[in-house]
Amino acid sequence: MFDNGTEWIRADFHLHTRADKEFSYLGDDDRFISDYIDALKEQQIKMSVITNHNKFNLSEYKGLKKKAKKNGIMLLPGVELSVKEGSNGIHCLIVFKNEDWISGDTEKINQFLDEVFKGIDNREKENTRCNMDLEHTVKCLDSYNNDYFIMMAHIEQKSGFLKECNGGLITSLSSKKWFKDNILGLQKGRARKEMKKLKGWMGYEIPYIEGSDCKSVEDIGKGNPCYIKIGDGNFDSVVLAFKDNQNRISLSQKKYNHGYIKSIQFIGGKLDAQEILLSPELNSLIGIRGSGKSSIIESIRYALDIAPSTADKEYKNDVVKNLLESGGQIILNLQDDYGKEYKVKRVYGETPHILDHNDKEINISINTILQTPLYFGQKDLSYMDSGYELNLLNKLVGENLSGFEESLRKVNNRLNNDVSKLLDLEEEIEKIPELENSLSDIRHKIKIFEDKGLAEKLIKQVNFQKEANYKFNPNKPGIF
Incomplete structure (x- = not known):
């Protein structure tokens, strides 16, 4: 499945099957598994989780898993559990590590479900809530000492984490260590404004994922896709991707645009x-x-x-x-x-x-x-002789430098001009003390002239000189 190492594949983290009361299948019984896997192949889904409402059907899961493996599709066991939180309960997608929870013809997933739904009838209905809130559900899961992780389902819709919980409750829950360790994803986060508020309440981010929440074979893969980067078809590789979600979980398909x-x-x-x-x-x-x-x-x-x-x-x-x-x-x-x-x-x-x-x-x-x-x-x-670093840099990015040469030349010219202006200003600044001294001398002389009445006489002399020049101007005939 991963001959070339890690790769980006499409994932569906929220799938229902015929074992779910909300799922409709009108085909032949012996065709269900083939039809189901064919639908996953058609949608190019290579990693999937079966998450029926409050229920796990081992025989159906084993049949689907076997067929999926033959077609290069990874299938993990899970359940969509409604916990006792908020006004309508919160739907959680619990993903179990196959090797821990299932052994041959026996499994512990239904044992866990029996425990959290003790005394509750009709648990397979979509909105039947279990006896425990989210914290005690996590504690119950931990008591089995088996690996798992949780994603919050359709968070903006009814029975969703964001829809059912206020800001104070979300802040309180998300600050707990058990929450940070086990709640790894949020499904169907759509409104940017709501996602911004959620980030503010939580104080950190966990990845948004997608799942078709299908109610029929025809619905498989419908809706927004998501992608995961893994290198092995097992539970641990998926957990690793969630831990490094910025590099390994994406809502858009990654393409390689290089040879x-x-x-x-x-x-x-x-x-x-x-x-x-x-x-x-x-x-x-x-x-x-x-x-x-x-x-x-x-x-x-x-x-x-x-x-x-x-x-x-x-x-x-x-x-x-x-x-x-x-x-x-x-x-x-x-x-x-x-x-x-x-x-x-x-x-x-x-x-x-x-x-x-x-x-x-x-x-x-x-x-x-x-x-x-x-x-x-x-x-x-190892042979790093003189100029090696520059030669290496030129080899790595040299082809990108040619387009910037003209811009670099213009920037260099502007820099030279600005430096010249700066030097000229520095010369002018250096002259300021000398000019200030000259100005002080001039002001002192003017004060002496004023004290001796010379200023008034000087003005009269200037005016007289102007009048004399006017009368005897040889360039203006008739004036004498």
Whole structure:
């Protein structure tokens, strides 16, 4: 199911089946399981939880689980439980760890249900509340010493956590350790305003998830989808995703918009008929010294026609020769940025050949598919000579720098101009003390003139001079 490591798959955390009184199925009895799993496949749901109202049917669950597994679908046991909280009770989706709660033909889920519904008839009805509130329900679950987790169902609707509880109760409940440890998700959070209030009351966030809450086979997968990133089809992987929900739980489908190597195949040589599947994200090769990690890396480099560094060129060439031997071939299955698939085939000693999805050879470069792949061997990283860091940075982001060169030039020019203006201002500022001294001298002289009456005489002299110039102006005839 997870040959390529962790992957994003669609999940439905709230499913009902024919065992639920609210579920309607009009088909043949012997077709129900097949029809149900076919509906999950049609909706591309690969992770699902059966959560019937206050009920768990072991035989039906085992039949569905077996069929689901054959079709690459993960199925977990659960129950939708109505606890005694709020005016109408709160519906909780409890997910049980299969290995803990079920053993062969026996299970402890109904034992738990019998305990919380002790003395209550008709518990299989949708809104029949159990004897316990949320806190005591958690304590009862903990008494079994088996793994589980809880999600609050359809929180904005009737019998939902947000609908039935006020802010004070939500603040009180969500502050408890038992709540934080066990309540891992909220289903069907829609209104942004309400979600903002909920976050304020709780003081922290837990992920929103989705579930179709189906009442028929036709309803399976209807409504908003959600996705989970897991690497194994078991309960623990799901819990891990919830614990790292910012990176592993999403309400929108995640797509990979970059080229990558999907798999490596070997024909001939020491790894004849071996295939290594890779993830579009981070891949790690783990093994003891001499286990072949470098051989695989060097064979990828060789297939991509990347020249080895001069640091240990002879060693790297020998590694590839020793792995592929005479006539050995490596095949890389690639995907480009647009989702198109290609193959790169290279026989040892020959040039690479690139084929399209129809295995037809095409005349394009590898860089067209993988956008200039980078390769660094262990020794490449250890030989850090002068300028190594800048060269490495240029290789990693160099292609993105060209578009910013013009902007960088303009910013540099503006910076130079601003610095020049700043220096000019500093020069002017330095002159201020000198100008202030000159101004003080001038004011002192003016005061002396005023004290001696020279200012008035000076004004008269200036006016007289203006009048004389006016009368004897040679450029104005008739004036004398």
